Amino acid sequence: MPARNDGAAADYAEKIPNNVSLHEDRRLQRALESWQPNFLNWWQTMGPTLPTQDVYLRTAINVGRDGWAQFGHVAMPEYRWGIFLAERDPGRKVGFGEHKGEPVWDKVPGEYRAELQRLIVIQGDTEPASVEQQRNLGATAPSLYDLRNLFQVNVEEGRHLWAMVYLLHAYFGREGREEAEELLHRNSGSLDSPRILGAFNEETPDWLSFFMFTYFTDRDGKYQLGTLKESAFDPLSRTCEFMLKEEAHHMMVGTTGVDRVVQRTVEVMREHDTDDVAGLGAMPLTTIQKYLNFHYSVSLDLFGGETSTNVANYYTAGLKGRWMEDRRKDDHKLTSDSIMVDALSEDARTGEQSIGQTEVSALVGLNTDLRREYISDCQGGVKRWNRILEEGGAKQRLKLPHIAFNRQVGAFAGIEATPDGETLSADEWQRRQGEWLPTDVDKTYVRSLMQPVHQRGKIAAWISPPRNGINGQPFDYDYVHLA
Ligand code: BYC
Secondary structure (H helix, E strand, O other): OOOOOOOOOOOOOOOOOOOOHOOOHHHHHHHHHHHHHOOOOOHHHHOOOOOEEEEEEEOOOOOOOOEEEEEEOOOOHHOOOOOOOOOOOOOOEEOOOOOOOOOOOOOOOOHHHHHHHHHHHHHHHHHHHHEEEEHHHHHHOOOOOHHHHHHHHHHHHHHHHHHHHHHHHHHOHHHHHHHHHHHHOOOOOOOOOOOOOHHHHHHOOHHHHHHHHHHHHHHHHHHHHHHHHHHHHHHHHHHHHHHHHHHEEEEEHHHHOOOOOOOOHHHHHHHOOOOOOOOOOOOOOOHHHHHHHHHHHHHHOOOOOOOOOOHHHHHHHOOOOOHHHHHHOOOOOOOOEEEEEEEEEEEOOOOOOOEEEEEEOOOOEEEEEHHHHHHHHHHHHHHHHHHHHHOOOOOOOOOOOOOOOEEEEEEEEEEEOOOOOEEEOOOHHHHHHHHHOOOHHHHHHHHHHHHOOOOOOOOOOOOOOOOOOOOOOOOOOOOOOEE
């Protein structure tokens, strides 16, 4: 019999598909099996509302090189949410912080238990939150292709919740199990028990928001998972590595979703020789820019403060690394390095505040380091959308607003600034914010375009069809069978 590749073979036939040898740990298996009905109950009550018979979905089945997923029509409540960790590297060493060079950990060290649990809970909390935020979008999908992509994102966020719950159950005892329950009890936007991070309590009421969310907010997920993948706690690292595979599709949905909206807008602008496409069934560029401003700024908040002792401690302890840690050309300890971070400075004489930078120790500036990686990635989207505008003959361009614009967390939480970075008084902000953020009028117009197109091969007028279908299937494939 060939040697079993540690961790790589999946028990797909099990009640909870997994490659963590769940059957060898009856206690853990029972604990997860008792959480499973609560998860399913949450999915039924807080998950997608549009009734379907089945959906053409990708299901993770393995982690090896021979393909990790299979595609097929699945009734969503029967989706096989499984637990998959990337293959183990038996020689893996801690890559940064004070334990750099030591073997990675298979168990949670007592002294880091609270911090690790907190990171896993925060990560876990975002996953079901996004499903809750998107639950009503099926009713207004612009095509069956888009509907299928929405559900794909939703089931995979559900699986990412499973991934975090597995870690909580397997490594954090009773407290971990209690936290796993709480992940199903907090709800996006709830007044009594909201989701932990701000952006996950916002609404995703229309498809322009959905594409902006999957572009900007899912991209925060990519970067946070990228840093947790570096973790010295090996099960967390391997879990995040596997989640990142699924995350790539979510990025694609956002990037090409906005592409297609911009494409359609520029076509309508050209057809009618006007910039004013409101009333012509397309999304005005000014509205697209406002949605971009909103989703980008709330996503910047997700990186925490510009300076943070939490993040310094996480790094030093080896819990959370930097984006592409092994490509950084420094000592991976950072104890004597510094970084310039964005900050407010106050004129000693006049007391006037202005936006500037200040030098801090590299360790406390790590949230800024990650946010900057994220920002330069976001520029890539804007560049491609502007190329579409240019090729379509439009003179307008989209842009990312200034880092101080519309911030609720960090150095700029206490001030107001325009998208160009000029500071404003609170009164002026109140008066002018509708120039930069979606107003009720903008939202009402966007919603008026949200008429469902659930016929095979058809698409709504405000968005272009995609270039490619899913898994080699054509656009007019029967991606979803409605109930
Ligand atoms: N809203 O010291 P600071 C994803 C709190 S998305 C509300 O700067 P730290 C996904 C903070 O907790 C990725 N509160 O924070 C995407 C702290 O509270 P305490 C999710 C906030 O710890 C789409 C205080 O403010 N994963 O996967 O350095 C769909 C001071 O802040 C917020 C992670 O985030 C906020 N936005 O950094 C589906 C990774 N920000 O301790 C999924 C895990 C901060 O004073 N989390 N606060 O009570 C972390 O790494 C860090 O906790 C954070 C914050 C980056 C979030």
